[in-house]
Amino acid sequence: MSQPHLTLYLDPPALARLKAGQHNFFQRVTGAMESVGWTVSAEESTLNARFEAPEKRGYALYHMEEPTHDRALTCRRSYTGAYWHVEAQAARWEWPVAHARFPLRQIDGPEAKHFYRALRERVLGNARVTDEGFALMPLQGRLSEHRSFQSMSPLEMIETVMVRVTQPVIATLHPNEDYTPLERQTLVALANRYPHFRVQEGGTPELLRRCSYVITQNSSVAFDGYILRKPALLFAQIDFHHIAGSVPHMGLDAALEMLQKRQNFAKYLTWFLRDQALNAGRPEFETRLLTHLREKGWPVPSIATA
Missing domain, CATH: 3.40.50 (Rossmann fold)
Incomplete structure (x- = not known):
């Protein structure tokens, strides 16, 4: 059985920062997935790449774009700091936090x-x-x-x-x-x-x-x-x-x-921010990310059992 794979689809600036080791969020996403046995690659999110993505093996994570298939999610910075959301829809008003009650x-x-x-x-x-x-x-x-x-x-x-x-x-x-x-x-x-x-x-x-x-x-x-x-x-x-x-x-x-x-x-x-978003500046980010992806239906083991 082949290793599960994640493809990051990024715009040119984000892709360049990741390749230069200067994008904390995507670097930590990559590290988290690799820590549980996944392979990770990154490429530019061109029109052709979006057309071809549903036929590729594995899972996909887009940056501020609508996911192209049911094994894909999208991510976006949550306005300030290192806070991010990883969700099934690109539209913020469709995210779970938008429909949640503020307690x-x-x-x-x-x-x-x-x-x-x-x-x-x-x-x-x-x-x-x-x-x-x-x-x-x-x-x-x-x-x-x-x-x-x-x-x-x-x-x-x-x-x-x-x-x-x-x-x-x-x-x-x-x-x-x-x-x-x-x-x-x-x-x-x-x-x-x-x-x-x-x-x-x-x-x-x-x-x-x-x-x-x-x-x-x-x-x-x-x-x-x-x-x-x-x-x-x-x-x-x-x-x-x-x-x-x-x-x-x-x-x-x-x-x-x-x-x-x-x-x-x-x-x-x-x-x-603290309770609803993922903070890529915190040491527990990888654990919270993997838990979040499991809740989204991805076959991601925890770090402890990987």
């Missing part, structure tokens, strides 16, 4: 405070956090489209917000998106129509430290805001919706009311 009362308070302080120090350092009375709206792409995971299009989100929110709203453009001339013209028109709305390119991290809360479809900026104790109003599905005002989950009125409720950010981040 607020079951999270130990002192442990959560310790976890949160260390996380905030690592992310924020000595940077100052204030509340200057405006909302930050980090825009993503495809502004006129209403996609299946959204409650409305981004442009409709802006219109909806501006007639319900009286405080200033500053929208920022995503640096990796290519906005069309029509999208930019529409944003200018909206800024002219609503005096308390303006758009700027860049500056999102600094604005996040100064804003009152975040309004977005499902930008990771809202998650970063949790670390700064900034509430969020979300117009699309995502995995970190539990303590946000989520329009898809509760409707606009209830979502707006949620912004006024006091949230325990320390307990939430402890649960979401």
Whole structure:
């Protein structure tokens, strides 16, 4: 019987880092699988590779892509640090954590405070956090489209917000998106129509430290805001919706009311990161990964019995 095999399908930057010995997560995945008798290879996730993958022997792990067959999973960094998820779907809002209940009362308070302080120090350092009375709206792409995971299009989100929110709203453009001339013209028109709305390119991290809360479809900026104790109003599905005002989950009125409720950010981040994700910076990562893969149906023995 041949050894079980895992193929890592990676984008060129991740593949180059792995080959250079500079990608901690995939190096530790490789080590974990080899420790239980698997062989591991890595290749670029090209279109042809994706077509051919279902016919190849063994199992597959994709990076931020939809798995191509029932012996494949996908992985993605969970917003910050060395926290990762390995799941059966690429869409974050379909992950188990998105459907789980946040067990607020079951999270130990002192442990959560310790976890949160260390996380905030690592992310924020000595940077100052204030509340200057405006909302930050980090825009993503495809502004006129209403996609299946959204409650409305981004442009409709802006219109909806501006007639319900009286405080200033500053929208920022995503640096990796290519906005069309029509999208930019529409944003200018909206800024002219609503005096308390303006758009700027860049500056999102600094604005996040100064804003009152975040309004977005499902930008990771809202998650970063949790670390700064900034509430969020979300117009699309995502995995970190539990303590946000989520329009898809509760409707606009209830979502707006949620912004006024006091949230325990320390307990939430402890649960979401420490308890729900795999921390590739911890010594127990390999054991937790192998247990997780067994729960996903892979024939993976434990390290102790390998």
